[in-house]
Amino acid sequence: MSNEPAPRRVVIAGGGTAGWIAATALARQLGRLVEITLVESEEIGTIGVGESTIPTARAFHDLIRIDQQAFMRESQASFKLAISFEDWARPGDRYLHSFGTMPLRTWVADFQHFWLEARARGEAGEIGDYYPEHEAARLQRFTLDAQPPLNYAYHLDAGLYARFLRRIAENDGVTRREGKIVKVEQDGESGDIVALVLEDGGRIEGDLFIDCTGFRAMLIEQTLEAGHEDWGHWLPTDAAWAAPTESVGDAHPYTRAIAHPNGWRWRIPLQHRMGNGMVFSTSHVEAQTALDEFQGAIEGKLLRDPFLVRFRTGRRRKAWSRNCVAMGLSSGFVEPLESTAIHLIMIAVTRLIQLFPFGADCSAERDRFNRLAQNEIEQVRDFVILHYHLTERDETDFWRYVRDMDIPDTLQERIESFRQSAQAWQATAEIFRVDSWVQCMLGQRVKPQAWHGIAALMGSDRLKQSLAEASSGITRSVETMPSHQAFLDSYCARVEA
Ligand SMILES: Cc1cc2nc3c(=O)[nH]c(=O)nc-3n(C[C@H](O)[C@H](O)[C@H](O)COP(=O)(O)OP(=O)(O)OC[C@H]3O[C@@H](n4cnc5c(N)ncnc54)[C@H](O)[C@@H]3O)c2cc1C
Structure with missing residues (x-):
C-alpha cells in the first residue's frame, strides 16, 4: 500500500522573481505532492529591479534542472565574476570582490597570511593577482572551459527571467491566476490562513500560503503581523x-x-x-x-x-508564521550592495522543500526554518555594513554617519580580528567565504598589524616561487580566454526570428 500523502494545496501570492522561483522549484521538486496556484496582479506589477546574483544561483538552477544556455538566452543574461567597488574607502580607490578561491591555503592558515608575509618581504603582487576570477574580470575575459573552472554568477533581466520561469512552472502544472488580492481569510479558531479573496470575487483556498507580495507583505505582516526588525540605523539607505x-x-x-x-x-x-x-x-x-x-x-x-x-532594510521576525512562509522582499531585505536577495529566495525555497509540512504539526520545522533564515540574513547584513563603515570618506553627513556609527558586535569582532591578526572566517552556513572577507577588508583599506607566524617558516625562495607560479599560471590561463562579450555572443545570444 502506498503512503503517498494527498496533494497539499499551495497558494503563492505574488508573481515577481520570488513568486516564480518558488513556483518553479516547488513544482519541479515536489511534483504531484503539491497543487500550486500563483496569483499575481499585472496592475500592481513587480518592483522592476534585482538583476545581479551570486554563484549559488548556478547550484540552484542545477537542482531544479534549468538549462543554463536556455536561461541565459531567454533572460538576456551575462556572466558575473565579481563586483567592482569604486571610490568606497576613498575617492579614486577601486577593488574587485571576485568569486575566486585563494591558492596556497593550509589547515593552519589561509592564503592571506602567506601573502602578507610575502608582501612584507617585497615578493608578492596585489591580492587579486592570485584569483583567476579577479584577473578574468579585470581583463573582461570569460570561458566555461577554464581549468580549474571559473566560479561565476549571472546578471539577468528580472522581467524576462520571471517570464522564463513562468513558462517552465506552467508547463509543470502550476496554475496562474490574474487578479488583485483584496482580502486574506483566516480560520476563526487557529488563525491560519484559509483563502485569498480577489477583487473579481474569486476565492482561492489552500493548505500552505507563500507570501511573495514584495514589500506589501500582505499575508505575513498585514494579516499575520509576524513583526519586522528594522536595520535602518545600520543601513540607512532606503x-x-x-x-x-x-x-x-x-x-x-x-x-x-x-x-x-x-x-x-x-x-x-x-x-x-x-x-x-x-x-x-x-x-x-x-x-x-x-x-x-x-x-x-x-x-x-x-x-x-x-x-x-x-525600500526598507530589516528582517521579518518570523519568515514562517502559522501556515504562511514569506519569501523575497516580504521576508526581509538587505540593501542591494552585495546582490544577495535572489540568493535568499533560492535558499528559502530550497529549505521549504526539505522541511515541507506534510504532517498536522510542523512547529519544530517552522522554528528551525526561522532560526536558519535569521542567521543567514544577519550574516548578509554584517557583510554589507562592513563596506559602509570602513570608509574614510567624510565629505557628507551620509558618509560621516556610516563611518562613525556603532556596528553589530558580530561585525566589530571580525574587523578587529582582521586588523590585529589577519584572521577571517566563514561562519556556519554563511554564504560569504574567507575570500570575500579578505578581499573586501583589504579593499576597504584595513591593514593587518600581524599575521600567522607559520608563513615566516616558509623560506623566501619557496614562498616567492609558489606565489609566482600561482600568478603566472593565472595569467597564462586568462590570456587564452575569449573576451566576455565574444563568449556571450557565441554562447547565448538571442537569435531574432
Ligand atoms: C533598489 C533595489 C535593487 C535590487 N537589486 C538586487 C540585485 O541586484 N540582486 C538581487 O538579488 N536582488 C536585488 N534586489 C532585490 C530584488 O529586487 C527582489 O528580491 C526580487 O525582485 C524579488 O522581489 P519580490 O518577488 O519579493 O517582490 P516584487 O517584485 O515586488 O513582486 C511582488 C508581486 O506581488 C504581487 N502583488 C502584490 N500585492 C498584490 C495583491 N494585492 N494582489 C495580487 N498580487 C499582488 C505583485 O503584482 C508582484 O507580482 C533589489 C531590490 C531593490 C529595492
Missing part, C-alpha cells in the same frame, strides 16, 4: 532611482558599485541593455538631489525615465 540605458561598449563580467557623495550607483550589464540605479538615504539627501546626481553620472541613452523605488 531608496533608489533606477533606469535602464542602452549599452555603451562591451558587457563587462562584473557588477559595478560606484560610491557617490550620498550613496552608491550600480551598473549591471545585460546582453540587450545596461541596468542602472542610484541608492541613497532619504534621511540624508533629497530625492531630487539624488536624481540630479544619478542623471549627471549616467552613461548611454535612457530607455525609460528613472523611477523611484522605496
